[in-house]
Amino acid sequence: MARQLITVEGVDRSFGPVDVLQDVNLVVNHGERIGIVGHNGAGKTTLLNTVSDQKQDVGDIEFAPGLRIAYLTQIRDLESDRTIEEELSRKGRQFQELEEEIAAIEAQMVDPAFY
Structure with a gap:
């Protein structure tokens, strides 16, 4: 079984009345590579900022022990x-x-x- 490096479960992020991320779920396993694709304003940067800073409004973000996040x-x-x-x-x-x-x-x- 692959080791989970990043787990995102049910994450929401809003700015004022605008819901940018709703119920985001993501698992990144060891050895995987991911791409985040979407139109301008879709929330790609917000997702990266939310995961790296762990500043979600709702939901859980977990990193494997010892994992360092940088981008x-x-x-x-x-x-x-x-x-x-x-x-x-x-x-x-x-x-x-x-x-x-x-x-x-x-x-x-x-x-x-x-x-």
Whole structure:
């Protein structure tokens, strides 16, 4: 049986009188990849923000123990003195740092001396 990394059950999210997410259910298992597709205003970003911040109005969001959630948000403000390539490179460095941290943890996991 696949290990569940993210479980979302019956999640609702509203902004004032507007219901953006209603009764959302989602399971992401280890090794799976997902895509979130929809028209503008459908709630894709709200779903990502709600899951990553665990700020739902109703419902449950659970992560597997030790799971860290990170995603690159939509770029709202670009520095006027930077090119798009420079901005993306800057964000890429943050992901590179995460990859290096993951590699260090993986190295510890396979090192018998660590245990």
